[in-house]
Amino acid sequence: MNRKKIGLIYAYSEHWIGGTYYITNLIGALDNLPDADKPELIILSNKKDFKYLCSLVSYPFLIFDELNENPNLKLLKTLNRVSQRLIKKKIFKRRFNEEVLAVFPFRNVNYLENVAAEKKIFWIPDFQEKHYPEFYSQEHLERELEVNTKIVTESKKLLLSSQDAENDLKKYYPNYKTTPFVVHFAVDVPKKSDLDGKELLKKFELPQEFYFSPNQFWRHKNQILVIKAVEILKSQGIDVCVAFSGKENDPRSPKYTDELKSYVSNNKLSDNIKFLGFIERLEQLKLLEICRAVIQPSLFEGWSTVIEEAMAMNKLVLASDLDVNKEQLGDKGIYFDRNDANDLAEKLKHMDICPNIIDYRYPIKQSQFALDFLACVNA
Numbered sequence: 001m002n003r004k005k006i007g008l009i010y011a012y013s014e015h016w017i018g019g020t021y022y023i024t025n026l027i028g029a030l031d032n033l034p035d036a037d038k039p040e041l042i043i044l045s046n047k048k049d050f051k052y053l054c055s056l057v058s059y060p061f062l063i064f065d066e067l068n069e070n071p072n073l074k075l076l077k078t079l080n081r082v083s084q085r086l087i088k089k090k091i092f093k094r095r096f097n098e099e100v101l102a103v104f105p106f107r108n109v110n111y112l113e114n115v116a117a118e119k120k121i122f123w124i125p126d127f128q129e130k131h132y133p134e135f136y137s138q139e140h141l142e143r144e145l146e147v148n149t150k151i152v153t154e155s156k157k158l159l160l161s162s163q164d165a166e167n168d169l170k171k172y173y174p175n176y177k178t179t180p181f182v183v184h185f186a187v188d189v190p191k192k193s194d195l196d197g198k199e200l201l202k203k204f205e206l207p208q209e210f211y212f213s214p215n216q217f218w219r220h221k222n223q224i225l226v227i228k229a230v231e232i233l234k235s236q237g238i239d240v241c242v243a244f245s246g247k248e249n250d251p252r253s254p255k256y257t258d259e260l261k262s263y264v265s266n267n268k269l270s271d272n273i274k275f276l277g278f279i280e281r282l283e284q285l286k287l288l289e290i291c292r293a294v295i296q297p298s299l300f301e302g303w304s305t306v307i308e309e310a311m312a313m314n315k316l317v318l319a320s321d322l323d324v325n326k327e328q329l330g331d332k333g334i335y336f337d338r339n340d341a342n343d344l345a346e347k348l349k350h351m352d353i354c355p356n357i358i359d360y361r362y363p364i365k366q367s368q369f370a371l372d373f374l375a376c377v378n379a
Helices: 014-031 047-056 073-087 138-154 163-172 197-203 223-235 256-266 281-290 305-312 323-332 341-349 362-378
Strands: 005-009 040-045 062-066 100-106 120-123 157-160 179-182 211-214 242-245 273-275 293-296 317-320 334-336
Touching: 005 014, 014 047, 014 305, 014 362, 040 047, 040 100, 047 062, 100 157, 100 362, 157 163, 157 362, 163 179, 163 323, 179 362, 197 281, 211 281, 211 305, 223 242, 223 256, 223 341, 242 281, 256 273, 281 305, 293 305, 305 317, 305 323, 305 362, 317 323, 317 341, 334 341
Parallel strands: 005 040, 005 100, 040 062, 100 120, 120 157, 157 179, 211 242, 211 293, 242 273, 293 317, 317 334
Antiparallel strands: none
């Protein structure tokens, strides 16, 4: 049978693991479709990353295409600019596989010029720099403005992860020309891990009951609020343990993680706050499985991978009171003021009356992710 063909650009990066996971999660969602509806996926990558991707997914219709632009591309671009100016057209036109319906994700309008403009699906994960410009350098802000302006005015299709992001698009780029598609992504994780939970607790020096907050250590992830909430509870004679995991490096604020660790040490919270660092994926999933609940304290999110993974494993989530978190969790989340440690402390104090397991009907979310993405491809 002739399967639909879709190109996916894939690269593994620990510096933004959420973006890497997005592609594996998309493949997992597509794998839940009936066999006849599964598209052939052309993976634009390098050999090493493609091999790693294949170790994570079992999708039956993956094709490798080495992502290697023509080494003479700069010269060709220069010649095209000259010909465009002199004769009003490009003289070098390279063709991408014409059977491919779309290629995703793009963040640069000039990237892979051999892909037709109408086949490029662009992605803006969020508009965080508009909400918290103080977390970025002026150079970064200018670059984001330039890139996003080109995307929203020159691209044909733009995928956004939330209605909240679409609201930001309309607010900050009111003259946009692109067609936005809101696609709520879902994650693909094993429901159970074969790792020994007791051994993992021993390895990370965690008690039987603990809360888990896996996030990159970026300042806007707001780990300090959780630490202060735990400090408040300890002053009241209530011992709570929270484990943080994630890459402990914020290039925009290099001292951030050290500040957190110093605060914990200076306030004698080392038994209550555990820094696990960037841990193995299966270990992270096992901790998600056995923790009491997940805490997502972020000051800003586009669509939280942490929350999605918690939902996939039917875990209770305490989340900051962002509109996007409420869009994601609905009435099944417990929300706290993202600027008030006392509010989170109060929520944690009454966790004994909260359920351990939440039924999010997650397979339905996964199927919807695949269908919404294909609707964007076919539009």
